[in-house]
Amino acid sequence: MIDVRRGLAACVLALVVLLGALRPGPEGWVAGLGCALVLAVAAGRRAGADGVDRLGPADLVTLARATLACAVAALVAGSFTGDDEVATLVALAAVALALDFVDGRVARRTGTASSFGGRIDGEADAFLILVLSVHVARTEGAWVLALGLVRYVYAVASWVVPWMQRRLPPRYWRKVVAAYVGVALVVAASGVLPAAASYVVLGVALVLLAESFGWDVVWLWRRRGVNRADAGDVRKGKSLQQNR
Template sequence: MRTVQSGPIIGLIVQVVLLAGLAGTVGLGPAGWLAGVTYGAVMCVLLTRGLRDSGTGRLSPADRVTLSRATLVGGVTALTVDSFDRPTPVGLLVTLTAVALVLDAVDGHVARRTGTTTALGARFDMEVDAFLLLVLSVYVVEPVGVWALAIGGMRYVFVVAIWVLPWMRGTLPPRYWRKVVAATQGIVLVLAAADVLPRPLTVTAVAVALALLVESFGRDVGWLWQHRPARLARRRRPEPSVRVAPAARTGSRLLVNMSAHAVVARGTGPAGIVRTAAGRGHRFHDPVP
């Protein structure tokens, strides 16, 4: 139990240390502190629960990289919330975000090299990515527009849809394009946050990124709809077999019995059977069992 809890708790401690460093260097208001500490506490609780439910018992090397990236996202969250009341050091926010995006490629590489790829690690990595996009989309609302929130909120709309619509709970097949689109969102939002491009070009880049995200999510939703359990059950349902009604079965048995008695009466040879059938106007067939 001590091993399971140590990783997330260390992550929370590092998160508080990072917030203290931001407060001592560039300044951090009460709103930033509250957002950063809340983020770190929620991450600690969810990661502890994930480790317990998975039975892993400890963080893998790749999970530690993801935890470091998640701590940087906590710093970005604090600076973003703090920007509502006071000027934010854009250079520091962009730097923390850029390092977090670089580490996003590192943790997957470490997982493959060490053979520690797990469902928990993949989920942890995905949730950190999704929250970083949400925070960045909030930050770029002022220069771009409120519609930029669609980039960060789309993942959570998808999660709500999974809760509401059972057919969306299927497992999606791996698709490389999905990773390309996710990386594009982060790069475009960082450029928008840095405000290094002309405003029209920034707005256009964010709009294109949003269009790619809509296409990617739309393709996943379409795949889940095409492979929903009800549709697959209809496709796999066998053709109804032709069955003889009970009355027909009774008639067949009666015919066989009558013919048998006639055979006994007229002779048991093939000629007798043929004469009996011809005399009564019946045709013999295999009875239904």
């Protein structure tokens, strides 16, 4: 177990070292460190709200994924100025996706699963998908951005629509969909598939996301008139990907 502030500071420092090895341009440094600082502040505030002062082993794995996602963001930013390191970007994203299968198992085996861990796990998923969608949209079309933006559109809607603030029931399918979308984006970014096949893979990802979020919205709509004793979780930053 490690203190939250020290753990988050260590992640930012690790990103600095990683960026030093990757050597992105100035825009990459700004994007990577900017994302890391925002995520660190958000995670710190979430930990404070949840009364968490120590990070468990699974939390550290999740934060390592978030650190890799920030490095991917740096490479994506660099690609807009001609410094397109596709192989490195795909490798980092693939490692981050692989770690997504690790943190949940670590949490269960060490008995350290928590709502805080579930939240930062979901946010790490969402952020990596957003960054990858920005990169892939350059070659596959602006419609791919929907894969990365839908989570944040839902979050904004949940802030302004009262009946969307109810706690959603656990659903492992959300995690499966997030994993597929991440893999689909990495495959598309790698360029290993023909253009038509890549479109199909990404199209399936969009359909799955629409089903997953649509199911949640319909579930919430049907219960909009019921007493919301558990409402407010979304206001506090609750992620849809709540279960590791």
